[in-house]
Amino acid sequence: MATIKLDIFRFDEATDTIPHRDVVAVDLPETTTVLDALEYAKSEIDGSISFRRSCRSAICGSCSMNIAGTTGLACKTACNTVMDEDGVVKVDPMPNFQPMKDLVVHMDPFWDKYSRLKPYLQPADRDEEHPTERRVSPEDMKKLVDVANCVMCATCYALCPVVSVDPAFAGPAAIAYAYRFIEDVRDDHRKERIAQISEDYLWLCAHCYACSYCPKHVDPNDRIIDVKRAAISDRVMMDERGPRHALVVSRTIKHSGMLEETEVIQGTVGRFNVRGLLKVAPLGMRMAMRGKLPPLFMKPIPKVDEVRQIFETLEVPVS
Amino acid sequence: MSSTTLLPEEAPLPSHARTKSSQTKRYGFFPGCVAKESCKELFNSTMLLADKLGIELIELTAASCCGASVLNDVNRDVARVLNARTYAQAEALGLDDVITICSTCTGHMRAANKELVESEERMTQANAILGKFGARYNGSVTVRHLLWLLIDDIGLDRLSSMVVRPLNGLKVAPFYGCHIIRPESVNGWESARQPHSLEDLITAIGGQPVDYAGKTRCCGFHVQLEKDGIAPAMVGQNMRMAKDNGAEAVITPCPLCHLALDGYQADSAARWGRTDLPTFHLPQLVALALGVPAEKLGLNKHIIDPRDAMVARELIS
């Protein structure tokens, strides 16, 4: 047995203007999950403590919250792994969401981005080849099962730093779920789906891997890269900066073996996009004043033909 | 697989296998593009530091870019094969350690190496292409960041005994960023949730580490061109936290983080208030403490001038 001191964020949007904290001490085995400790506190000490939960076994995705400074499922987290030296377990609502009551948040932005995917199969009409059904081979299904494990807990969304600065970004879960339909052989709306998720800023993912903490191993970060590759191979919304950036990087590495910074900036923003270039110019000016502008032309690395051979063999797109 | 629970130290992290290079003190060295282009001061201070440490960094001069996170967006194999070519060059020189000075290189090169070593199919694919120009990778290379070399091969005790110009309690905020810690399945050298290598290093050279929640958050560098304002907002958010917790300077193991932190604080001021935290490349601060003259470290190349912060702690006059 241990004394677990739950340090809980308390706030009620109906009555409060600012949040406060309550520390509630419960005597339970220290391997108790954070969710069970909260349940105990609610039933035995303070019935007004609010949080979401249902399955208590990492299936429903309701109980995600910020625990000791990082987000995860309360029902999958043992207190002893997140307790500080004084036995305190800090619980807060998920970041990147508006708090509603205590640990409950407004999930609307998360669901909105999910609804925009049209998250249901949209197969083509029956045809001669498919008079009754569209079958999926085990190999084709294998690609989708990991993503299908998503329980929509929004842990990844709460951890995503891009969401925190730009709420227009679809966020990791929605992009991973877009992949689930884009790569489904039964679906007939691949291009529309890629276009929709590109409009929702697919290319704004910063590759930070914060969403690799997904409690269900969906690993949205890897699926995001898959969706970007699909966008390039299907040539959807290629005028956006994201695909242009990826392709100019590819082009410069094939050309000189190095990522040519100057060329990449111009190729991404647009060589004749004066306004766009002026927007990145302040940083360029600051760098120029310190004598740290990258060279205008890069000398290729020794044996660059080997690099080019790798690109050619793999048929890597460069434009 | 990445960790699934919030256990901060759940699985024992793989202890690092001793490389031959760590015994001979001759290491393969992959500086990466940015240290050769807009952050030459990082390259130069790394070489000066290596000199002080008595280790030899043998640059793989024919190596290509690692592909960063971008090349994967275009093709699933090309970055892996390019990196196999780099590792083959190290092997041909009899080196089994490739040292990087960029977090992004570290993360992506380790990921490529893991895929090669763990999948026969991928190794065969890579060697089929390398074979066209007579190269071959046998899978013997370990990719490590200079930070790990400092801690594993030199050792913090030894390092601190070599300090001739301690940082006099300079309050330094460690900025880990992403790719040197995440994903944990690729890096795994320390806990990605609660890393402390930079704090330990700061302490060893006489500084005071500053704790703040932004230390393991992203700087936005890789999307700076995708949409205006995103990277400055991410930089501002993190630097605000560092400044509010008392930081006088920042240290980072990644030149891309450095470009973002040093370059965008001016743009983030409108939203996050002025922070103006001077940002050091990891080897700059260590070299300074080991007695390399400040004038040689390229500090004049930084957009946010670090001199005031250094004068205040009597590190320079």
Ligand code: SF4
């Ligand atoms: S991807 Fe993972 S973290 Fe994100 S909502 Fe789905 S299950 Fe939760």
Ligand code: SF4
């Ligand atoms: S990898 Fe991309 S989607 Fe995932 S958390 Fe980072 S920025 Fe967000």
Ligand code: SF4
């Ligand atoms: S991370 Fe960037 S700088 Fe480092 S080698 Fe890779 S692409 Fe080049």
Ligand code: SF4
């Ligand atoms: S913090 Fe920025 S530059 Fe550094 S590793 Fe993360 S994204 Fe890359």
Ligand code: FES
């Ligand atoms: S209660 Fe269902 S996931 Fe935690």
